[in-house]
Amino acid sequence: MPNLAYELPVSEQDYLMGELNSPIKHEYIDGVVYAMSGASAAHNRLAGNIYLAFANHLKGNPCQPYTSDMKVKVGSKYFYPDVLVDCTDLDDNSYFSEQPSIIVEVLSKSTRQLDKTTKLDSYIQIPTLQEYVLIEQEHAEIAVLRRATGWRAEYYFLGDTITLNSIDLTISVEDIYQRVKNSDMLQWLERKAQEEEQLQADSASH
Structure with a gap:
């Protein structure tokens, strides 16, 4: 859970106005404001x-990806997902989305519980949301929860590809973890290098 920023209940209007000038981001849960830590x-x-x-795939498409500066509003809650896609052509002056198609959260020790409980419970109440993606950063594991399958988590690992039906995109787990140096990726890249060396050796011997 992010750090509690204000103890007294804060109105939605005061929260939204405060975010416009705040040097750090805060999430808002039913009148309580929580400061977000760095990543x-x-x-x-x-x-x-x-x-x-997402951006490359959706170029020229009405659906638009947004980074963690765009909030999602769910009832009396406001969250900052790491990535979201909204297909409603938001106004240039919009600071939050109420109709995302897909939401992505990168998990960390400080946010894992919130992402898997409070946020999950809130996000699945959004009628337009089709998929919720949870990405581990300390090891290579991605969970995709889909409305079409009753929000049951499906897990993907290095060597797998993921099809995100909400935006008609197929992407490999390896591409998602590009340049990330956790132990799974280091072992995966080492094994690929060894296989490539073996292929080259076999080719040279023929």
Whole structure:
């Protein structure tokens, strides 16, 4: 859970106005405001890889990806997902989405519980949401929860590809973890290098 920023109940209007001038981001849960902590390089790489994949795929499409500066509003809650896609052509002056099609969160020790409980319970109440993606950063594991399958988590690992039906995109787990140096990725890249060396050796011997 992010750090509690204000003890007294805060109105939605005061929260939204405060965010316009705040040097740090806050999430808002039923009148309570929580300060968000900074993110690691791995966290930023994962979110960036997803955003770039979405942006390239959706170029020229009415659906638009947004980074973690765009809030999602669910009832009396406001969250900052790492990446979201909204297909409603938001106004240039919009600061939050109420109709996302897909939401992506990169998990960390400080946010994992919130992402898997409070946020999950809130996000699945959004009628337009089709998929919720949870990405681990300390190891290579991605969970995709889909409305079409009753929000049952399906897990993907290195060597797998993921099809996100909400935006008609197929992407490999390896591409999502590009330049992330957790133990799974280091072992995966080492094994690929060894296989490539073996292929080259076999080719040279023929």
